[in-house]
Amino acid sequence: MTFxxxxxxxxxxxxxxxxxxxxxxxxxxxxxxxxPEYMATRAKAGSFTALMRNVDAATxxxxxxxxxxxxxxxxxxxxxxxxxxxxxxGLSFEAGEGPRFxxxxxxxxxxxxxxLPDLERLxxxxxxVTSIRRAxxxxxxxxxxxxxxxxxxxxxxxxxxxxxxxxIKTLLYSRPDLMQRLLTLxxxxxxxxxxxxxxxxxxxxxxxxxxxxxxxxxxFQRFSLHSIQRVLGQLKRTxxxxxxxxxxxxxxxxxxxxxxxGALDCEVLGLDWTVNLAQARARVGEGARGKALQGNxxxxxxxxxxxQIEAEVIRTLRSFGAPHRDGDHPGPTHIFxxxxxxxxxxxxxxxxxxxxxxxxxxxALRCAP
Amino acid sequence: MTFxxxxxxxxxxxxxxxxxxxxxxxxxxxxxxxxPEYMATRAKAGSFTALMRNVDAATxxxxxxxxxxxxxxxxxxxxxxxxxxxxxxGLSFEAGEGPRFxxxxxxxxxxxxxxLPDLERLxxxxxxVTSIRRAxxxxxxxxxxxxxxxxxxxxxxxxxxxxxxxxIKTLLYSRPDLMQRLLTLxxxxxxxxxxxxxxxxxxxxxxxxxxxxxxxxxxFQRFSLHSIQRVLGQLKRTxxxxxxxxxxxxxxxxxxxxxxxGALDCEVLGLDWTVNLAQARARVGEGARGKALQGNxxxxxxxxxxxQIEAEVIRTLRSFGAPHRDGDHPGPTHIFxxxxxxxxxxxxxxxxxxxxxxxxxxxALRCAP
Numbered sequence: 193m194t195f196x197x198x199x200x201x202x203x204x205x206x207x208x209x210x211x212x213x214x215x216x217x218x219x220x221x222x223x224x225x226x227x228p229e230y231m232a233t234r235a236k237a238g239s240f241t242a243l244m245r246n247v248d249a250a251t252x253x254x255x256x257x258x259x260x261x262x263x264x265x266x267x268x269x270x271x272x273x274x275x276x277x278x279x280x281x282g283l284s285f286e287a288g289e290g291p292r293f294x295x296x297x298x299x300x301x302x303x304x305x306x307x308l309p310d311l312e313r314l315x316x317x318x319x320x321v322t323s324i325r326r327a328x329x330x331x332x333x334x335x336x337x338x339x340x341x342x343x344x345x346x347x348x349x350x351x352x353x354x355x356x357x358x359x360i361k362t363l364l365y366s367r368p369d370l371m372q373r374l375l376t377l378x379x380x381x382x383x384x385x386x387x388x389x390x391x392x393x394x395x396x397x398x399x400x401x402x403x404x405x406x407x408x409x410x411x412f413q414r415f416s417l418h419s420i421q422r423v424l425g426q427l428k429r430t431x432x433x434x435x436x437x438x439x440x441x442x443x444x445x446x447x448x449x450x451x452x453x454g455a456l457d458c459e460v461l462g463l464d465w466t467v468n469l470a471q472a473r474a475r476v477g478e479g480a481r482g483k484a485l486q487g488n489x490x491x492x493x494x495x496x497x498x499x500q501i502e503a504e505v506i507r508t509l510r511s512f513g514a515p516h517r518d519g520d521h522p523g524p525t526h527i528f529x530x531x532x533x534x535x536x537x538x539x540x541x542x543x544x545x546x547x548x549x550x551x552x553x554x555x556a557l558r559c560a561p
Numbered sequence: 562m563t564f565x566x567x568x569x570x571x572x573x574x575x576x577x578x579x580x581x582x583x584x585x586x587x588x589x590x591x592x593x594x595x596x597p598e599y600m601a602t603r604a605k606a607g608s609f610t611a612l613m614r615n616v617d618a619a620t621x622x623x624x625x626x627x628x629x630x631x632x633x634x635x636x637x638x639x640x641x642x643x644x645x646x647x648x649x650x651g652l653s654f655e656a657g658e659g660p661r662f663x664x665x666x667x668x669x670x671x672x673x674x675x676x677l678p679d680l681e682r683l684x685x686x687x688x689x690v691t692s693i694r695r696a697x698x699x700x701x702x703x704x705x706x707x708x709x710x711x712x713x714x715x716x717x718x719x720x721x722x723x724x725x726x727x728x729i730k731t732l733l734y735s736r737p738d739l740m741q742r743l744l745t746l747x748x749x750x751x752x753x754x755x756x757x758x759x760x761x762x763x764x765x766x767x768x769x770x771x772x773x774x775x776x777x778x779x780x781f782q783r784f785s786l787h788s789i790q791r792v793l794g795q796l797k798r799t800x801x802x803x804x805x806x807x808x809x810x811x812x813x814x815x816x817x818x819x820x821x822x823g824a825l826d827c828e829v830l831g832l833d834w835t836v837n838l839a840q841a842r843a844r845v846g847e848g849a850r851g852k853a854l855q856g857n858x859x860x861x862x863x864x865x866x867x868x869q870i871e872a873e874v875i876r877t878l879r880s881f882g883a884p885h886r887d888g889d890h891p892g893p894t895h896i897f898x899x900x901x902x903x904x905x906x907x908x909x910x911x912x913x914x915x916x917x918x919x920x921x922x923x924x925a926l927r928c929a930p
Contacts, residue, residue, distance in 0.1 A: 355724065358906060361861035365869050408834035408859040408900070410876065447817040448835045465777035466817045490777040492730035500734050507779065531777070537727060 193322070193432045195393060196330035203265040204333050206515075207396060207438035207460050209484050209522035215509065215554035216264035217547055218335070220442075221533030222257040223269045227540055229256050240285050244270055250320040251327050258331065260540065261547045265332050265396070268324060268389070270317055272339035272400055275381050276348045278309035289352070296351035298359060300367070303374050308381050311388050318392040325393035335440075336394030338385050340401035341378035341419035348374070357406050364415065375419040383426035390428045390437050398440035398462070399423060405445015405464075413452055416443070424457045440486060444532060450475055454483060463487035465531035469511040477524045485512065486527040489546075494530075494538045498545035505549040514557050528554070562691070562801045564762060565699035572634040573702050575884075576765060576807035576829050578853050578891035584878065584923035585633035586916055587704070589811075590902030591626040592638045596909055598625050609654050613639055619689040620696050627700065629909065630916045634701050634765070637693060637758070639686055641708035641769055644750050645717045647678035658721070665720035667728060669736070672743050677750050680757055687761040694762035704809075705763030707754050709770035710747035710788035717743070726775050733784065744788040752795035759797045759806050767809035767831070768792060774814015774833075782821055785812070793826045809855060813901060819844055823852060832856035834900035838880040846893045854881065855896040858915075863899075863907045867914035874918040883926050897923070 198204070202216040224230055233253050237243035244250060254269040273291050277283035282294030297303055311318075325334050339347075347353075349360040364371045386397045404416040424439055431437050442462025446453055453461055454476030461483045463472055469488060477485050493504045508528070516523025528550045534543070567573070571585040593599055602622050606612035613619060623638040642660050646652035651663030666672055680687075694703050708716075716722075718729040733740045755766045773785040789810055800806050811831025815822055822830055823845030830852045832841055838857060846854050862873045877897070885892030897919045903912070 356904070357861065358864065358904070361859070362864040365859075365862050365865035365873070405835065409837045410880075411859070412835075445814070445835065448837070466774065466781075466814070468778040468817070490730070490734075490780070492726065493734050495727065495731040496734035504734070511779075535725070535727070 195325055199330045200332045206525040206527045207484050209525045210520050211517045214551050215526050215528045217528035217550045218263045218265035219530055219534050223253045225536035226538040245316045247319045247323050251323045254324045265335055267335040273347055275385050276344055278313040292352040297348045303370050306377055318388050321389050321392035321394050333395035335396045335398055336389030337398040338382045340399045341375045342416035343401055343403045344378050345374050346403045379419040379422035383423045387428050390431050396438045401443040404443035460484040460486050465490040473524055484525045486529050488531040491530045491532055491535050494542045501545045502549040506553050509553050509557055564694055568699045569701045575894040575896045576853050578894045579889050580886050583920050584895050584897045586897035586919045587632045587634040588899055588903050592622045594905035595907040614685045616688045616692050620692045623693045634704055636704040644754050645713055647682040661721040666717045672739050675746055687757050690758050690761035690763050702764035704765045704767055705758030706767040707751045709768045710744045711785035712770055712772045713747050714743050715772045748788040748791035752792045756797050759800050765807045770812040773812035829853040829855050834859040842893055853894045855898050857900040860899045860901055860904050863911045870914045871918040875922050878922050878926055
């Protein structure tokens, strides 16, 4: 497979901790419900599931935010639950209900019956990756992604969204052996899934450990972090075009375990808004084995008027401080993002204010004496 | 007012960082729905609200867990939203819905119209405190409590429970001046409320900052922590009987800000299960200005069988390590608790296993060479 040469490499450079002229920015869930053009494409497709499975429509919505905003990366439009769906759990989305599995996995027999998914069942994802990469035509790099083994397990056991995590935690504390078996299977499935995305054209990959933060200290390390490391160890290090593929890990609520996450075999750590960027940089962003840091504006800042958004952007950029300016040598770098997915209630023009402010003030930050 | 002399002072001693022969234990929400006798009393009272406002019934349910378990403290049975209710917001509880305010506070005019509540409207709480203290008859000390200024504000602005915090965060980021005005009022109301509980017989007081953890770094300090400090500065330091009253602050999700919380003018910090106790002890539990630490077992551990509960108790106790054994001199102490309220789905016999394990293993921990 050959693709157009990359014209904006600021995001990938920052992933590799190389200097850039501005702080690259992209937004988790940037192709989404806050955009009227997204709602229009989704309405045409018929449903979220249909949209996700339609390669042309998924390509279209992935590129929509790039028409509006000077973002430095695109992220595959898909769902984090495609893998368990391909394992046969029967994913559906009820209106206003969030995801639901028809066949949740709740006992030893159900876990024993699980197997790695046939990647053919996920071909619609890989085709979308290739289609999006072609449509991007080198404008910005494309990020592939998956839910983390633990996050997938939460949905697989609970059968849908939860605020209590009662079933999964009962399993975890009562039968840690079964929990590990499920996480090992998920890790291997996620690794194969991400490798296929890399083969299809993904230029970076990200693990969303959306529910890692609900675990107890010690339990997080033993279960979620350990299975993330199992994924990372299996990932291809270069893409179809021979270019190295950076790996991003984001644990929502993972702030308390930053030191542990700093030891992961990955290039970038995503941070939520509870994390102090200056402290995170000091702890895991400096030195030869440091990580690039991605984040971490509270998405709710985007509900405020542009002047307040700009003030919070400045605060966030200053908290990280000036990234290094030493060319290709690795050093501390920051990738601007939200600390979680953008809300559907965000006024689109507020995103313009955000992206503009990051571009302007991150350039100014580099010029300061 | 005179009360019977206190016979079990292990909890208060640990609050003051004095040595105890075992690690004292109590459980957040220990009088609650997981106990069939609680459900019976509540059914007799007619509703949660009626139960809370009935002094005899509130006394009865507060003492119920003490009949079953060797707990070292009682906590007033009440709701965290009594104060805004007394401000005239109109609290109600719909079945399965959680709390709801009839008149939420959402704009400048509504905030300007708020005033400190007439404490007469909260007399049922203070009468319950005195009644419970008498009924305890010196068996264990009684903890009074309130929601934190920020946590109350969340409910007051949102009008009920929320998972998005959209209205309150829009207010916070758009009009920080209004947010501060609301928090200042809440802080003064909470201080008056807790002081009246102290006058009525509360032997320790606790601030539940249940929603502090949803705030961004920097914003937490400026809004929630700042208003907590305003409460603490106004609290009476001794009770009706002249005995000093320790102050506990618990921010759920406050782990990232432990160093800031260590500077609070209070005696005890509550910790949730994401916090590593050994690290917390090293950071804020040692030294002349250290805090007693309270927590932090994941409540979901109680869904597992007794053997697993015991193993997790040992892990938690060992994580803190042996408390100091230097008599009345202040040094590191641990108060065992959950990292959040006990779940209604907890089997009551699992709580027996927990309390028994904490007693036994915390004594053994002190005998280790």
